[in-house]
């Protein structure tokens with residue numbers, strides 16, 4: 001079968017790989033009909049996630065058709081059209097039982113801090129991902145969810161990560177009616193977080209990025225105020241100024257390790273890897289939030305340390321909330337929102353690329369070319 | 385063994401406030417595990433164990449191999465040796481992560497050698513997506529090529545001048 005093959009930093013290609021096999025009685029094999037490239041894949045693509053091995057297939061956002069099931073699979077059957085949450089979760093461990101499906105303790109041997117994630121390095125379990133024609137899906141009784149009749153596949157594929165992550169970013173912000181919310185990052189996740197902030201009753205939503213077309217998209221889609229931080233002397237002062245010098249009630253970091261905007265952070269975090277990615281957005285979030293405010297972090301960082309103003313967290317009495325998204329926990333509510341037309345995820349999809357052209361697709365998404373917001377990959381076996 | 389009797393501690397629990405739960409709603413509390421903790425990480429009924437028929441490196445912060453695991457790319461070659469070494473340290477140590485990053489870079493070279501061994505010359509331009517670069521980012525591409533050429537020729541010039549100095 002065809003599958004993406006990682007060859008080293010910023011080098012990927014399509015290769016023939018053996019079909020995946022059932023390795024556990026709760027496994028299923030899914031034939032992929034659509035997969036996406038995510039901002040999270042860029043951390044891998046740039047070679048910044050330790051234990052990203054050559055030969056691995058990325059891809060944690062995918063939907064498809066169940067082709068084979070293991071002997072203990074009961075919740076899905078062959079032929080089902082399923083969307084697969086990006087977390088590999090057992091449903092049994094003490095964390096899964098608490099709804100923390102992003103923190104499963106039975107899906108990752110290589111690290112105890114993070115649960116298993118499809119196509120996300122060996123640090124996240126060593127699973128081949130969905131940027132392929134077929135993929136092995138462990139714990140098929142837990143993750144895969146049958147796509148409701150009539151749902152657009154483009155909406156379904158965004159329910160595997162982007163929608164729940166944007167939603168959880170807003171949810172972790174503890175947004176109260178009337179709150180001012182600042183979202184750092186106008187990628188798919190940040191745009192969705194801005195959109196979802198309104199669902200929790202935000203009074204004002206502001207997005208910061210440096211890419212003009214993305215700001216324009218956020219402005220129309222969320223809808224919200226959107227500003228280019230490249231045009232500011234100091235983004236923190238800018239936020240203070242437009243919030244009566246108090247700061248925002250809630251700040252959301254939807255950027256993570258690839259942040260730009262500070263030479264020091266970029267050089268130490270992205271070029272020299274002296275810290276676990278550039279923490280510019282998180283730094284700004286902490287410094288722009290009101291005293292007693294909440295910083296919600298969904299931006300992903302590496303496993304070592306980052307330069308953040310922790311002293312200000314103490315002095316301002318800030319609450320920081322963060323996690324990998326618990327997709328399964330949120331799906332029932334979010335499927336409802338999509339079906340009722342409250343959320344329109346598929347509007348984020350700007351590019352539809354044959355899986356075979358994966359190297360170009362990565363280059364374009366990572367360099368933000370051709371007004372790219374979200375890229376969907378279509379495997380040859382799903383065409384027609 | 386769990387001890388549920390705190391009556392000997394004056395004031396135990398008098399200010400407990402179940403609403404003071406900053407993890408709500410993304411974590412819902414469950415009854416605290418009542419089973420006596422076993423000498424393992426699991427006070428739950430573990431899923432069936434996936435047979436461990438490949439080499440899986442295990443974090444020393446957990447006692448067991450997780451019930452399922454990925455089989456994408458087992459450690460091999462020199463990079464594999466470095467990875468095995470890395471897994472002697474905990475996730476809390478640079479001694480874990482820095483060797484892993486080093487192994488990733490070594491693995492990249494191994495990947496090229498492996499391609500050549502299989503009679504495949506990797507098309508690095510295609511792998512880097514330079515077709516898209518040429519179409520949508522020609523200026524940026526030419527700029528980076530120019531910088532590359534300048535840096536290389538500067539390095540060559542420097543090296544050859546050093547060489548001629550030592551020659552004299």
Ligand SMILES: NC(=O)c1ccc[n+]([C@@H]2O[C@H](COP(=O)([O-])OP(=O)(O)OC[C@H]3O[C@@H](n4cnc5c(N)ncnc54)[C@H](O)[C@@H]3O)[C@@H](O)[C@H]2O)c1
Nearest residue numbers: 039040185187188189209255256259260261299300324325
């Ligand atoms: N926690 C989770 O479960 C989860 C799930 C999905 C994605 N993520 C993470 O969310 C982040 C965003 O994902 P995405 O797909 O939207 O990525 P993306 O790369 O498309 O978007 C990031 C955006 O941030 C902008 N940016 C860069 N530096 C900035 C700064 N200092 N301030 C404000 N904006 C800045 C970039 O221009 C870009 O538009 C990534 O770190 C990704 O790994 C987390």
Ligand SMILES: [Zn+2]
Nearest residue numbers: 038040061161
């Ligand atoms: Zn994603």
Ligand SMILES: [Zn+2]
Nearest residue numbers: 090093096104
């Ligand atoms: Zn679990």
